[in-house]
Amino acid sequence: MRPANRAGPVSAGDAGPAPPDRPERAALVPEVGFSALAQAAPMLANLVLTPYLIRHLGLDRFGVWSLILVFLATLTVLDGGVGASLARFHARHAAHGDRAGTGRLVIGSLTVFLGLGALVTGACLLLTPAILSAADVPPRLRGEAGQLLTALGPLLALALAANSATALLQANARFRALAGVSGGSCLVYAAAVTMLVRDGADLPLLAVLAAGRYLLMTVCGLCVGARHIRVRRPLMPPRAERRDFGSYAVRMQLSGFTVFLNGEIDALVVAALLPVRYVGVYAAGYQAAMALRSVPLFAFPPILTRTTRVFSEDGLPGAVREFHVLQARWLPAVLTYGVVTTASVGLAVQVWLGTGLALSAAVATVLLAGYSVQVAFTGVRTCFVRAIGLPGYETRYSWFSTVVNLVLTVPLTLLFGVVGVVLATAIGLTAGSLYFVVLCRRFAGLRERRLPKRWLPATAVAAAMAVLGDLLILRLGWHGSLPLLLAGLPVLAGLAAAAALLPRESKEEETS
Structure with missing residues (x-):
């Protein structure tokens, strides 16, 4: 119970009394939506302007x-x-x-x-x-x-x-x-x-x-x-x-x-070791990967609020139970989203910027693969350690990722160029995420459930729909921001197909 004692400052005072719990949760939904719009606006502006700037500059x-x-x-x-x-x-x-x-x-x-x-x-x-x-x-x-x-x-x-x-x-x-x-x-x-x-x-x-x-x-x-x-x-x-x-x-x-x-250091490494045009190649791919990574993160505020409230009322055992409920839903959904977007982001970047920037597409694919693993396995855990007042565990895994990244960056860059830079980052993020899973299992007993039985076929169908749809759009030869929106439709269709299969399985898992 030591973590519960140490976490007093994140406390019941911040969580608020129990009676207004429902109104606060109801009010949280539009607040998260408007907060997401505020965060998404700069990313959307950059997505629209990047092909224009590359073409004119x-x-x-x-x-x-x-x-x-x-x-x-x-x-x-x-x-x-x-x-x-x-x-x-x-x-x-x-x-x-x-x-x-x-x-x-x-x-x-x-x-x-x-x-x-x-x-x-x-x-x-x-x-x-x-x-x-x-x-x-x-x-x-x-x-x-x-x-x-x-x-x-x-x-x-x-x-x-x-x-x-x-x-x-x-x-x-x-x-x-x-x-x-x-x-x-x-x-x-x-x-x-x-x-x-x-x-x-x-x-x-x-x-x-x-x-x-x-x-x-x-x-x-x-x-x-x-x-x-x-x-x-x-x-x-x-x-x-x-x-x-x-x-x-x-x-x-x-x-x-x-x-x-x-x-940011990846771009500085590219600038130091490669001609300056590769900074633009990297930036375009990084921008696409970061935009897709950000979508699940919009759910962080309500998850953190909910976990903090449960911890303040029921202590560490309640927070652990809440983690397992949330993670059982989070992991299959975010992994499916990560697999589908990673499979299709390379094609979407070429629809966006043209086939001449296929290297940016490779950068986006490699980076997003690492980000998908990170968000799926660390997202709810990050909210958990913050809610119980022990963010040091988050810092430990972040520094572990950083050390692995720094050790691999220069040799992989020399071997594979700009793709080597992001490959080092993706490996570092994956290693750090697995380390975080081990840390949380040791100090709080946080465990992963098995993925639903239908997760693999549902995800495979979704990824196939997204890739085939984007291949057809790429063959049309259209490029720019509007074709990029069109390329998002097969991805959404694939995710909708996966969502139709997963909820029934998730309910079966929860009752078993």
Whole structure:
């Protein structure tokens, strides 16, 4: 029972009293839906814009732009854990009705982000020649690439400020407003790109438009959240809160660092070992794999809430029972989704970008295979360890994945090029996921049930339907975002066919 004692802080106070349980669960469904829309908007914008940018910029110039976005994503993750910690502290102020505390946190975080942007700008001014040389940027593109590196600091400050506005809305349960702000800013950005970016040296213009999107997200988000903010002196959080925030942020940064090592570093390895155009090849495949990986993750908030509530009421034995109920449904559904999407994503990427980018299709297939194993076996376990107050187990498996990935990356890259980079990541994710299964079995007795008897034939039928349908669409020779939507129809049909077979079997399993 030791884990139950240690997990006191995640507690009944956060779970709320039992009587309003049903209304809260009912309200959670639309909140999850709007939160998913807010998260999906940037991914959808990128899916629409990628073929347009490749066509108008060319693969080399698109590779340079992808490299800048990799730098931006890396620096956003490595912000000291500030961005990842804001939602928790905003929520704490919201729970106490402390609008002045929220205002101080907003001002303090924006000040930190402006400082980080200035620091990155200075570093880029000093290191631009070395970065351009190390990334093997073609001489004809070095002027544009240098301008983008100079703009990286302001882009970082604006991107982090947009994350701050997002955290404010999330903490105050303004998910509908967040979906509107995120979707609106992405729509304006996509329209501006398609109207203004043409063939030629348009990378600096693209950076300006990206900065505009972050600025629009920040301003609109803060305006919508203004009723939760009160500006009072002193303008900065008190020393005790800064100390508390800093301690929490350091822990969040340690977890976030593994995300960087298992994701963004792959693009940096590609940039260091291969010509810059391969960064674009990698980025396109990575984008497709991440978009498909994200779909099951939209279910995390309600699963975490439910597991936390059960743990607060029934302790560790209740949480273990709840895990087995949830995992019995999660594993076959997510594995089926993973198999079907992995089998068809390579064809879908070629429908999206054309057969000339078959290498991006291979990148997406390999990455998604690793992601599918990870999400299927670690998804509910991650919610479990967080709910009982032991997130250290999640960190342990994440670092195990990272070490395996780092050990394999360079040799596999030298052997297989850009596919070797993602192969190392997929192997690392798979090894780490299995290690997490072993860890959870040892300390809490979490076990897997056998998959339903009909799982294999149902999944095989679904995968065959998806692959055959996408092959027919690929043979039509259509490419772009609209044909990509068409390529999704056979996948949906296959998943629907599998779903028709699995529920009856799942019910039989539960009663046996």
